[in-house]
Amino acid sequence: MIKTIIFDFGDVFINLDKEGAIETTKATLNLQEFPEEMLSVNCLYEQGLISTEEFKDFYFQNFKNISEETLKDTWNYILKDFPEHKLDFLKQLAKDGNYLLILLSNTNELHIDWVKENISVFEDFKKQFDKFYLSHEIQLRKPDTEIYEFVLRENNLKPEECLFVDDLKENTDAAKSLGIHVWNIDPKTEDVCTLFATHKHLF
The missing domain is CATH 1.20.1160 (Paired amphipathic helix 2 (pah2 repeat))
Incomplete structure (x- = not known):
């Protein structure tokens, strides 16, 4: 569960x-x-x-x-737009309050500065999460297993009760090795908003 x-x-x-x-x-x-x-x-x-x-x-x-x-x-060329429907999905998830919501991102100060300047919904996005971990702030990065162990330990979580969603297989493989459920999402063909439809066996 x-x-x-x-x-x-x-x-x-x-x-x-x-x-x-x-x-x-x-x-x-x-x-x-x-x-x-x-x-x-x-x-x-x-x-x-x-x-x-x-x-x-x-x-x-x-x-x-x-x-x-x-x-x-x-x-910063890599950074593009933030689809509004994804924020709507996240807001509903936070409002329902059924899950602890954590963000875990490999990023850096220049990228986050760009996001703050160019993505108007960033602060709104950020406040939907219970915990918001950026690699450059916690001095850990994916796919090192230490970063997942840190998140589990900091929040007193059981790996089998967690689902981790990431687009890089090396990142989900590392999380999976610790017993965390994973969704290695393909951004070209999949959308995070289908989470409950595509992974209902976990919920």
């Missing part, structure tokens, strides 16, 4: 353009592939282990011709 629903943010609620972001970044930085060091810096930034200034300094040092504005625009 599910008592807690843990949601990812990107491609569950807010739409992302991952493919476009990859192509835009490669074109802007004149890269064929992303260097390991760059991927490592991005991960450290998501975990809040380096500051926004340190993150930007890495790019300025390694890509001499990039301006701060171009860097921000390229980094």
Whole structure:
């Protein structure tokens, strides 16, 4: 019996353009592939282990011709719109009060700053949750099992009573390994609003 629903943010609620972001970044930085060091810096930034200034300094040092504005625009290219019907679904879920609602997102300060500026419903969205965990604020990131253990421990949850919804299989696989029920949602063909229709066996 599910008592807690843990949601990812990107491609569950807010739409992302991952493919476009990859192509835009490669074109802007004149890269064929992303260097390991760059991927490592991005991960450290998501975990809040380096500051926004340190993150930007890495790019300025390694890509001499990039301006701060171009860097921000390229980094935030992935972020798109927030469909209103998904907020309506979440509000009804919160209003019904049948489940503890938790957000668990890999993100970073620049992304969240963009969301606050460009997604007018963000604060309304945020207040629907009982707990709101962002990777850079808790210094943990998916798919490391520590992040799920943290959420379980902080909220005194039993894994078998939790459902975790995320679009990345590596993230749901990690949660599943701890006994958490999962929905590895496909944002191209599935919508979080069908949760109870498609997973009624859990409820």
